[in-house]
Amino acid sequence: MNPPPRDAGPAAGPEAGALARPASPLALFIAFSVLALQGFGGVLAVAQRELVDRRGWLSRAEFIELYSIAQMLPGPNVVNLSLMIGDRYFGWRGALAAIGGMLLAPFLIVIALAASYERLAEFPAVAGALRGMGAVAAGLILAMAVKMLGTLRGNLLGPWLCALLGLAALVAIAVFRLPLAWIVIGLGLLGWGLARWRVAVLDARAAHGEEGR
Structure with missing residues (x-):
């Protein structure tokens, strides 16, 4: 099976x-x-x-x-x-x-x-x-x-943050012609950090809401 x-x-x-x-x-x-x-x-x-x-x-x-x-x-x-x-x-x-x-x-x-x-x-x-x-x-x-x-x-980051990350990637590739590896590492870590921040904010709001009940 x-x-x-x-x-x-x-x-x-x-x-x-x-x-x-x-x-x-x-x-x-x-x-x-x-x-x-x-x-x-x-x-x-x-x-x-x-x-x-x-x-x-x-x-x-x-x-x-x-x-x-x-x-x-x-x-x-x-x-x-x-x-x-x-x-x-x-x-x-x-x-x-x-x-x-x-x-x-x-x-x-x-x-x-x-x-x-x-x-x-x-x-x-x-x-x-x-x-x-x-x-x-x-x-x-x-x-x-x-x-x-x-x-x-x-998406956890919302459409505007996602759009900004996408625009940053486009500018880095098309305008500054940075190596793809550095773009993936740099913007990937930035996106990961923003996602972690959003998770912490949402957890804090949820905890605050439970305490207020």
């Missing part, structure tokens, strides 16, 4: 009760293979659509929570995400199935393209196609960000 999915915590939101689940590790492998084959220029936007909107394995709040953790871990973000989702449902078997689906097909395609790159690179149409894929990837990520904005209403 497959183990039940682990508790995603309070961030899962009210929609978590109606979530579906993969039928087997093979279903995870197939799903992440399909996901990986759609991810030209970036898998993140496709992952949100595939895992949240289409298959319903995660709520939007869960997706943001898991992806935030994946960003803080070493290695590719989406690979980390696939490991956590696979482990959530089937333990180590699910983790291996998910990461296998994420990496196997792209690995074979990259090997084949690398072997023929010298010939393909001579064609202007190939270079134009690659630039077009980059533009599409940027649009997909922007669309995913807009769709996920609604989850900030239930």
